[in-house]
Amino acid sequence: MIPELGQLALTFALAFSIILGIVPLLGSFTANERALLVAKPLASAMFVFTLIAFCALSWAFYHDDFTVLNVANNSSSLLPWYFKLTAVWGSHEGSMLMWVMILALWTAAVGFYSKGLPLLMQGRILGVMGLINIGFIAFSLFMSNPFERTLPFFPVEGSDLNPLLQDYGMIIHPPLLYMGYVGFAVSFAFAIAALIGGKFDSTWARWARPWTLAAWLFLTLGIMLGSWWAYKELGWGGWWFWDPVENASFMPWLVGTALIHSLAVTEKRGTFKSWTVLLALGAFSLSLLGAFLVRSGVLVSVHSFAADPERGVFLLIFLLIVIGGSLLLYASRMHSVRSQARYEIFSREVMLWGNNVFLLTATLVVLLGTLFPLVHKELGLGSISIGEPFFNQMFYYLNIPFALLLGLGPWVRWKQQKAAPLLKPMALVAVFSLVVALGTMAATQSITANLALLGLLLGAWVGVSALMEVYQRLQQFGSLSQGVAKLQASHYGMTIAHIGFAVMIVGIAMTLTYSEERDVRMEIGDRVVLAGYEFELQDVYKLNGPNYGGEAAELDVRRIDGTYVTHLHAEKREYTIQRMMMTEAAIHARLSRDLYVSLGEALPGNAWAIRVYVKPFVRWIWLGGLLMSLGALIALLDKRYRRKSPNAEAAHA
Amino acid sequence: MRKVLFYVPLVLFLGLSLFLLSGLFSDPRERDAVMVGKPLPAFSLPDLMNPAQTWTPDALKGQPFLLNVWGVWCPTCNAELGYMTQLRNEQGVRIIGLYYVLPEDPMFGQVFNLPVLQAEVATKLQQFGDPYQFNILDQQRRLSLDLGVSGAPEHFIVDAEGIVRAHHIGDINPQVWRTKLAAVYQQFAGGSQP
Amino acid sequence: MNRFFTPFLRYCRGSAVPGVSGSRAVSLTSLYAILLGLFMLSQSQAVLASETTATTSMNVEQPAAAVAAPQELQQFDSEQQRQLYLKLTAELRCPQCQNQNIADSNAVVAVDMREKTYELVQQGLNRNDVLDYMIDRYGDFVHYQPPVNRVTIWLWLAPVLLLISLFLLQLKRRANQITPKETYPHDSATQKMDTDRDEANKMTESKIQLNKELDQIIEHYRSKKS
Known part of the structure; x- marks a missing residue:
């Protein structure tokens, strides 16, 4: 009964989205105020009904209703209750419903927070969001119905949730990631509304900025949590594999980052308009492409859902309509728009352009690396694989000029910057970063390693530069304490995000250079020494979990001088229903390094294969990501985004 | 000129979607058959049922054959035994088995035991049909690695001179045989048996 | 109340620090900071207290012989061989799995390929020899770095061309902006x-x-x- 209610609610939501996609948009052309006013309540109603549908599915999972196919395939009565709830988005159908619900949530949020927008603009934006909603709700309802029944022959027990997904990281990772993906639909809708209206002034950019920032914030957190989850759950200490699914989330992130910077130019200087609109269309288009890649089975990935060409065709048609349509609209409308702002070659504008160029090139690298094997094969040239070696090589070379530019960028003024006044501070930054980088290398007594040194240098350059720039800016307000209060929140946000980037590249370079691993055969009482740590296997015993068996290992870690460091507990689980092996790695985390142990298979002679890793600075990678998203949050709180817009004032005057 | 520039993203996207469309209907895990055209790698392996007998590439030459990588642990392999037996009886296809032994897991007390394995194989062949002229035992999976085998079932068509002529990953069913393998086999079978 | 972010604003009134706009904002930020801290703590105890002697963690030389070391699953004659083995197993793709390298996969074929790689490295083969050995048997698919040919060259060319053309676009734009038409x-x-x-x-x-x-x-x- 409840699942049918959910399906009914979803059907209602589809009806609302269709009205939302038609009425306000038509109203915006006939200047029909009543048609425009209907947009906001429709958006809210659509959200409420998708939420009901989502709750209905959650109810079915919670109560082990195996008459629902999706529940039977992805849950079991042995699962703890919290994993029963996360199993809702553990399958293609359930995660699609969550995607729909989040899209409706963003739509309702735009309706709720858009009081400052002119009615015409609001109607168009919500209308476009409604159109996107139609596609996804219809896809959920007709192509991947999560409420499908197994009646009359239903199983008494479900086939369990994929053991990989039975982890705390999974509770929040997908919702955050989807908030990010789908959030770019708002920027997209803003761009389409502007294309329809033909007005691309700075006000438009200022409206779009907080929404873009919010989506980017969620996407950053989502990707970061995903990386952390893979690190701890897959059992081989990797934090990024350049898997198609990871790439699918990385591409919108890169374009979204470019968009944030380009929006700044459009808002402050009224230029880069056509470029900004293209990026706004691009960020969401790449989110859609990502959804297609994950759900259609065109690529091989560790994380993708079961392949189904029929779904793929539906999604591809949807992509063609949404992306193709928007790019056509873009091409036909945008060529007549010209920005006239003047700026010199050495100016903030050009610096931000440089940022965009590198981010876009990086996006192309990821796109090519992800899709080229497909193209290569379809051209009849055979199968190839593209992975870590290629991406690492490309990102290595892209990162150097990008980081150098990033250190310089915030110092440069809009319109025109004379080189002379910057020589002194930049020289100072360079000296400081040299000292920091070489000092770190010396303090850690590490061997000369090019990658680590380069990472430290670039990280220090970006970090030191960001700090000094804020300091210099604060001083310009007279006294430092006055400056602290006067400086805009968005400026603090930018600085923190840039420092986050610095922290991340230091983490990546150090981990790549200094990580060590050993694959050893250990009996109880054996000790292995790695990177100055001694791991002693103390005990291995049988495990008895609710839905898994397996073995657990207990280890003690000491320094070579004998001081006790920590105790580690690693597990190797065998999930009984899905008959799948899972390693639960033991991790001891410090800012300077992680100790990571995973238990392997039993070997003849009462011994076990054990993999031991020491990963210096690996935590900095996620810390960097957290700082970036913290920067976005602080920038979001800038009061500038909550001020009356000139247009809205005019509209109500 | 400027106007044209704005159509570039649209054109690029449409081009990409053509590839995406064709990609929907092909298997992304398909690999190239790099062994085709190469002679069988050198090996010297015992017969599964009669370990005293040793097989080398030279011993297999003289007549084209279908080399089938399989194991009783693999349900798909068992399922295709019936159709392959039919191929042997109706079309006279010479089929040789390459028995792919899974590594033993001491955690579950598994040890390699040839008599037990022989008994299991005999039961399966009785149950589903026996298409094989004989089976080669590849306990260390060395020959399989040299042949580029990634699992079971896989199939090779080898001609009378011992040159690999086709490599098929996955099971053989009437459709696969008709569309992919029959022509190759007949071509080389026809050559050697006019 | 004609504002863009009305609910936020409500919290931000009477703010003493106009820059960071209000106590609510501050508490939101600190909540975030706490979550950040909790995340870092999630695996063990206090993390931010970095260890007193971080130095040894990066010290590559190690007195492995000092303790009765257990048998390594793969024993190498030299550190270079170990590094080569680790690099190769990370670059070779498991031909049977979804998308994993042979180091991280426990599929039978991945285990066999690992063993073969170890054997070849022990025999003194260099990186290219081992890669060729695997590619001869499993095709280009098995290596995560694609071969360079007439088509794949665009993997490197296209990004470079994009980089250059985007910079040229900006130069052209700037050249245009001086024309008095605008x-x-x-x-x-x-x-x-x-x-x-x-x-x-x-x-x-x-x-x-x-x-x-x-x-x-x-x-x-x-x-x-x-």
């Missing part, structure tokens, strides 16, 4: 933005303002003439 924007929004800018930029600001007005006068004059 006017400086003077819609109300941009002007309002202009007044909004950092005080620090005031000097150059006024200079450019002057330029802008000059441009307008020139433009006006030209349009009258034609």
